[in-house]
Amino acid sequence: MKPTRVVVADDHTLVRQSVVKALAQAPDVVVVAEAADGASAVAAVLEQQPDLVVLDIAMPGTDGFSTAEQVRRLVPAVRVLFLSMHDDDTSLQHALALGAEGFVSKSAPVAELLDGVRRVAAGERYLSTTLEARHGAGGSGMDTTPPPALTVREREILGLLARGLRPGEIASTLAVSIKTVKNHLTSVYQKLGVDTGAQAVAEAYRRGFVTHVS
Structure with missing residues (x-):
């Protein structure tokens, strides 16, 4: 099985390097590029054509939301997972509205980030435990119960x-x-x-x- 190819974007060097190190420990994940800002992240995605991009929200210049929009437009097949300390309802709603498949809080343990990367790469949607508890969504992927009858x-x-x-x-x-x-x-x-x-x-x-x- 081919490893999941990931681009990591975060403007905080220590955080970014920690994320890269954590992902590198997984045999089924390979970090193909890292970026410190949105423009560099888009350039890395265009060059590397990864399976998934892990984005921080607050970055200098082009923030994570604008970066996700560009990635969606330029390379639609790339899946997006936000990793941010900004896990309030407004940020989550904005991320989902942009089509992000995953959202993990920076307060979550490394195991949840790895789980999120794997699930999103597999085609599921994922929210970290704290967000799932708050919104009742995402961690287990798509719901299998019959949908309510919306008009x-x-x-x-x-x-x-x-x-x-x-x-x-x-x-x-x-x-x-x-x-x-x-x-x-x-x-x-x-x-x-x-x-x-x-x-x-x-x-x-x-x-x-x-x-x-x-």
Whole structure:
């Protein structure tokens, strides 16, 4: 079996080197390049054509989100896993909206990073344990339970939410009232068993209701 080829991007040298060292210990993973900023990460991806890129969010110049967008556009086959201390709901929702297949908190143990790399490389979606506990998604891959019966409009609104639009922007896009949008979102939250937009997006990705956003 071919090892998973990975590019690691983090502007903190010690952190980056620690991640590279940790991944290098796995016989089924090989780090083909490392980068200290977004532009270098994109260049490395273009040159190496890896299977996966591990991205920090806060980097000088081009941040991790913008880097992920460029990688998605230039090399769509490369899978994206964010490794960041910024694991708040907004950052997670933004990452998922960009089509990231994984998100691991920097507070997670090395074993979780390795697990995330392997699962994402295998085609699954992955959230580290703390995020999974918070959002009920990702660590075990796609859900195998029957999906709730979302209406066409609910799926449409959920897709726009995954793109990062706020309720008011969704209302403008669909030419409906914001009250209508909020009513649909309330129904979506109930059906998915979540309480927030970020949780709804995470659950939608886990169940395959939405895919990466172009």
